[in-house]
Amino acid sequence: MATPKKKPTKPTATLARSLRENAAAAHAAKLTRLRTEGTAAIERVRDLRARIEDDFLEIGQELATLNDPQVIEAMGYDDFAAVCTDALGMSVAKARQLIAVTTRLAPQLARSLGQDRAVALLSLVDATPEEDTPAEVWKATLTLPDGAKLDVDKATTAAIREAATMIRRHHAAKKPGRGRGLTVSPEEQAAATKIEKSIGRDQQLAGSTVTLKAGSKARGARVVIAVDLRLAGRMAKAVAKAVA
Structure with missing residues (x-):
């Protein structure tokens, strides 16, 4: 008995299969x-x-x-x-x-600054409203919201960080849409700065942020701290030192 002949594979089916295989590979x-x-x-x-x-x-x-x-x-x-x-x-x-x-940052500038100082400079650049480059800010003399002058390239790393925080808070306070009667007192701002300094002394907490939010006179301002969850205990100790 003769063996029935297999039907030839259609060229289009062969091509489609080949394309799928090539795509998968x-x-x-x-x-x-x-x-x-x-x-x-x-x-x-x-x-x-x-x-x-x-x-x-x-x-x-x-x-x-x-x-x-x-x-x-x-x-x-x-x-x-x-x-x-x-x-x-x-x-x-x-x-x-x-x-x-x-x-x-340009590699030469970054290496001359070192890691911590470079991070502080970028924080200051981001805080200022002007569209200046990091190199321009580095060579600038800034007038801070409290009237003080900051020669950026001569300032300490801590002073650069504090200036960035002051500028951010100053511009946040000027934004429209704040609720009526919401304020931040000088004492509350000083307390938030003290917390931020305490956190900044712990290298493992680098990258954490402290945000001061205005509140009513009855309740007072609120501080919001963003930190990696695994470092929450370490953060609590840093805050406790600041408010003790």
Whole structure:
């Protein structure tokens, strides 16, 4: 009995299958490349963290690589915060500071400032309403809301941070739409500044923020502190020292 002949595969079906296979292979290759890239960046950050003061720019560059959503997905993490905390043992706030220093400052200026001073300068740049570059602000003499003059390049890092905080609060107080009767007293502002200074003395709390919000005369102003949850206990101790 003769064996029935198989029907020839339609060219269009073969082409469609080939395209699907090629697309799947290309996607797999891309995931492999991104996973390798991300893994290498993690290892590089781990190696560099021991010399973070000297290599913070390189760390920022590697963190910028890890901040790519495609790299994050390829490595199996939910988001950039998970990469920072789970793979690197670093707060996401600190990581974003290093990325900002790397991407917003000229390398020569960043290296001359050092990590902490560079972060403080960017905080001041972001606080001022003018569209000045970091290099311009660094060489500027600013008039602060209280009338004092700040020669930025001659000021201490702490003074630059305090100036940024003062400018932010001054402009926040001038914004329209505040509720009637909401105020911040000089004593409350001084207390918030004291808390911020106490937090700033703890390097592990770098990247945490203190926001003073106006309140009614009966209730008083409110202070809102943003900190990584794992550092909440450490933050509580820093605040307790400030208000003791």
